[in-house]
Amino acid sequence: MTTEKLFPVNGVELCAETFGDPGDPAVLLIHGGTASMLWWDAAFCAKLAGYGRYVIRYDQRDTGRSTTYPVGEPPYAMSDLATDAVGLLDALGVERAHVVAQSMSGGIGLIIGVDHAPRVASLTFVSTSPGGDDLPPPAGGLPHISTPDWGDPTAVEEYVVRSIEAESAGVFDEEAARALVRADMARAANYEAVMTNHYSMNFDEPKGGSFGELTMPVLVVHGDQDPYFPPAHAEALQDAVPDGRLVLIKGAGHGIPEPLWDEFLAALAEHTESS
Template identity: 65%
Template sequence: MERIYSVNGIELCAETFGDPADAAVLLIHGGSASMLWWPESLCARLASRGRYVIRYDQRDTGRSTTYPVGQPGYSMRDLAADAVGLLDALGIDRAHVVGQSMSGGIALTLGVDHPARVASVTFVSTTTDDDDLPPPSADMPRFDRPDITDREALAEYVVRMTAAEMGPLFDEDATRDLVRRDIARARDFEASLTNHYAMDFDGPVHGGFGDLSMPVLVIHGELDPLLPPAHGEAVHRAVSGSSYVVLPGAGHGLPEACWDAFVDAVVQHSAEEV
């Protein structure tokens, strides 16, 4: 069941799955994505393997605190501090952190600036942002944002963007259902679409990828058009001793066809006692 937690002077909505006595896995989704983008059935599958799974709405997504459109009152370091505050609120000393896409930067900041709270890091579909990495595929279409008050048009806009990123394993019906629920529960969906991309993308204070001291796993889609596989390979190279898993047929994200591979990899990676 979802709960609202007071963290760092704001409200975060979170949900947990499994036994609190098990190793905690904190799932942090990417830009504009509420916790619904970690589907309940995926979280339950991971919890059934002996993990205490936490998903949550970051600021400006879902039912968490929102800010005026285009005026986010936070930076990426603040979002990392929110994750630490949520662990505090849940009474969790250390967690296995999974950062998806943009939130790979949050996972990095947690691992470098708050290492005592992080048992391991998993980077999913993310990047080092090195200048020599390839840009998004030239085949990626561009879409004009519709009238924000037209919910059906807005839902189709997000579905079409997601389809372009996810590639051949995209499930249109499941995504449309998810997006409609996401719009319906959001405090301000326009802020969700906008503010993460307007914030200050400040990085860790105490270093970078090479300074991570905990086990690191990198997971990347074989066909990612937004962050082509060279981005995942760059993260893998940047972290000495990291493990690397390629999801066959996957684009940018975690299609249901890859859930078993994802869960197996995260369970194995988080097998160390916390």
């Protein structure tokens, strides 16, 4: 039985699910571009809740069961997605949360941390980058994966599974990846919109500054085999924030797979001890 619930937030509907005791320190999980809440595995959320955390995962706009828009026509900016996250905390009665932002959503975490700082107990950036022309490009040898016919569910499934494999750096469970993609496709109103609209939005920036203006504790978690953002991106992000802490997870690619959760969870639990 699902415990998902739809919340009216910021003029849209967001689907969210919680784990643990609402009285514990809250951890808001924001996955990367195109990824619904399912990409934060329920078992991962339950393990984090077992550390005494109130864990929140949710579908951003154009993913899962949340509000979706026509393909290629997202009427929102990254700052709207940040406002959505803060509005979801309001809807759940959470005054402050530890925000965990992955990949593309590192930009959302940054906007929340700078422009909505009183709502953030700490920030964790996972598999993301501060950007910069001096940082290394994606690793050579990444496979070219052709965009599928969006009307062919089998081709779409294969495209996303192979994309997961490409970013996994060898720690890849095809059965689990395929199950995730099938569940994700089943929940989405329009999977082509899921896979394209986040890349079409307006990528605006915080109004109050950038990484140097973050005032809360910051943890950077990164795979040492990330093919999209090599470790120099994580090191640059650590340097860009005041007193940032870096945890480089050996063997992880773009994201932290289940066999490597323990180190990630231990670091996250330590980082989110206070409310």
